[in-house]
Amino acid sequence: FSSQYGTILVSSLPIVSGPGSTKQMPQAPQSNFAQAPMPQEFIAPAPEVPKMNIPTDASADSIIQLIDKLSKLRDAGALTDQEFTSKKSELLNRL
Numbered sequence: 001f002s003s004q005y006g007t008i009l010v011s012s013l014p015i016v017s018g019p020g021s022t023k024q025m026p027q028a029p030q031s032n033f034a035q036a037p038m039p040q041e042f043i044a045p046a047p048e049v050p051k052m053n054i055p056t057d058a059s060a061d062s063i064i065q066l067i068d069k070l071s072k073l074r075d076a077g078a079l080t081d082q083e084f085t086s087k088k089s090e091l092l093n094r095l
Contacts, residue, residue, distance in 0.1 A: 063091050
């Protein structure tokens with residue numbers, strides 16, 4: 001059987017039959033086994049959030065059009081209110 005000390009042969013264990021028992025079985029030669037490597041836990045990388053490709057020199061009209069598109073996506077249920085507000089703030093900061 002296996003224990004924290006490695007593989008142990010059952011035949012190498014002494015027989016215990018009660019109090020005062022001193023009879024020992026001959027010990028089998030001890031063998032050195034290499035400890036099995038511990039499996040490593042796989043950690044998946046966090047998914048990357050896609051960013052909208054908006055040029056930094058976008059005109060005010062194009063930013064307003066993008067906000068309009070975002071509001072339509074929010075109304076359709078494709079964006080949450082939090083996502084819409086976050087992206088809208090980002091776009092307004094570019095003005």
